[in-house]
Amino acid sequence: MKTLKDTRITEQVTGDKRRRVEEEAPLMLSIRDIAKKSGISIHTVRLWVDRGDIPYILAGNKRLISWHTFCQFLNGDMRRKKVAR
Incomplete structure (x- = not known):
């Protein structure tokens, strides 16, 4: 049985050529x-x-955060600044 992945298709344009690129969609979770x-x-x-330390999107009344x-x-890779909304 084949499992489905959450993917999104984007197009990359390089010079005169276009190609479709398949990427995994980000894992979005509730708080x-x-x-x-x-x-x-x-x-x-x-x-x-x-406090605005972590960005989120609203889906209805739920705040979804990218894992x-x-x-x-958590790893300190993000600058600890307030996220503009």
């Missing part, structure tokens, strides 16, 4: 799921989001 997966309390994750971005934040 609760981020907390569960990372072992960090929901309160702490919510605090970071509310990759969250890991970058």
Whole structure:
């Protein structure tokens, strides 16, 4: 049985040639799921989001966070500045 991946198709233009590139879509998780997966309390994750330390997108009334971005934040790869909204 073949499993489906979340992918997005983009086009790259190099000179006169176009080619389609398949990329994996980012894993977007709710605050609760981020907390569960990372072992960090929901309160702490919510605090970071509310302070603007971690960017998110709204899907209805849920705030979704990129797992990759969250890991970058934890590893100190993101500059600790407020995220403009």
